[in-house]
Amino acid sequence: MTTPATLKTWVHTLRHEAQDIISVDLRPVTGTALPAFTPGAHIDLHLPGDLVRSYSLCNEAGATDRYVVGVLRDRASRGGSRAVHEQLRIGQSLTISAPRNHFPLDESAAHSVLVAGGIGITPLLCMACRLSQLGRSYEVLYFARSRGAAAFTQVLQSLGARVHWHFDDEAGGAPDLKALLAQRKAEGTHFYACGPTPMLDAFEASCAELGLAHAHLERFSAKPVADADDAQTHYRVELRKSGLTFEVQAGQTLHEKLIELKVDVSWSCEEGICGSCETRVLEGQVDHRDMVLTPAEQAANKAMMVCVSGCKSERLVLDL
Numbered sequence: 265m266t267t268p269a270t271l272k273t274w275v276h277t278l279r280h281e282a283q284d285i286i287s288v289d290l291r292p293v294t295g296t297a298l299p300a301f302t303p304g305a306h307i308d309l310h311l312p313g314d315l316v317r318s319y320s321l322c323n324e325a326g327a328t329d330r331y332v333v334g335v336l337r338d339r340a341s342r343g344g345s346r347a348v349h350e351q352l353r354i355g356q357s358l359t360i361s362a363p364r365n366h367f368p369l370d371e372s373a374a375h376s377v378l379v380a381g382g383i384g385i386t387p388l389l390c391m392a393c394r395l396s397q398l399g400r401s402y403e404v405l406y407f408a409r410s411r412g413a414a415a416f417t418q419v420l421q422s423l424g425a426r427v428h429w430h431f432d433d434e435a436g437g438a439p440d441l442k443a444l445l446a447q448r449k450a451e452g453t454h455f456y457a458c459g460p461t462p463m464l465d466a467f468e469a470s471c472a473e474l475g476l477a478h479a480h481l482e483r484f485s486a487k488p489v490a491d492a493d494d495a496q497t498h499y500r501v502e503l504r505k506s507g508l509t510f511e512v513q514a515g516q517t518l519h520e521k522l523i524e525l526k527v528d529v530s531w532s533c534e535e536g537i538c539g540s541c542e543t544r545v546l547e548g549q550v551d552h553r554d555m556v557l558t559p560a561e562q563a564a565n566k567a568m569m570v571c572v573s574g575c576k577s578e579r580l581v582l583d584l
């Protein structure tokens with residue numbers, strides 16, 4: 265049976281988890297079950313005001329009776345986190361997407377280090393639950409501005425997780441991430457990070473400098489990716505299913521053209537980090553500018569994020 269693109273749920277619980285963070289517990293409509301998910305997965309919430317936003321699932325993987333997401337009220341919100349905090353009500357129905365996972369957990373690793381910055385704890389909490397359940401070796405590096413801003417600390421404690429806590433206000437500044445990673449460098453260890461952009465940039469740079477072979481990260485906000493040197497400024501696009509053909513001219517983007525032509529694409533972040541707009545590529549060479557596909561997936565050229573990516577060939581044929 266194929267999973268439908270969207271699912272009907274209702275808001276069962278809204279819970280204060282930490283300063284500016286609430287959890288939203290969603291249940292399926294009576295008599296149905298939600299698709300099982302794996303650690304690291306996220307879903308899109310279709311919020312009031314026609315907003316679609318992605319959030320990581322943080323409850324126990326495999327659950328089909330509920331999905332839980334944690335949402336930080338973002339001061340720089342484009343409307344998504346404000347809609348969750350101010351407009352969701354218990355009992356309200358909410359359309360969501362089926363889970364997607366671009367941040368999978370390797371359950372066979374000898375040891376896993378989960379590096380969480382603030383609300384970045386959400387996908388890692390789900391991983392910690394799973395690793396505890398499997399009896400695998402893991403630890404959590406949890407960084408937050410203060411104790412009051414750190415969500416789900418009690419869940420981690422109830423799992424018996426080994427946690428290295430770092431609160432900026434108590435420590436007098438940010439952690440020395442490279443030193444913490446270096447102390448944990450060992451054959452077969454996998455490192456996972458989720459959190460704010462500066463932390464993830466430092467994680468990426470530190471892992472490269474330390475030669476950590478198994479480093480994985482998930483971004484909540486995009487890092488700008490420049491166009492490739494051989495990117496086309498003008499190219500032709502064919503949409504195989506809808507039969508549309510159009511040109512992307514210099515100064516335009518594929519994203520703008522698809523919106524202008526009202527092509528049915530599932531938009532969410534529109535900045536190449538959530539995977540919602542992933543589209544099959546049938547012909548042509550993509551200039552990948554997303555944070556979702558791995559370098560190997562980008563090189564395979566079988567799919568693209570049409571919200572940010574461009575084209576290196578004169579023609580692009582998409583399965584839309």
Ligand code: FES
Nearest residue numbers: 532534539541571
């Ligand atoms: S809409 Fe999120 S990756 Fe394109």
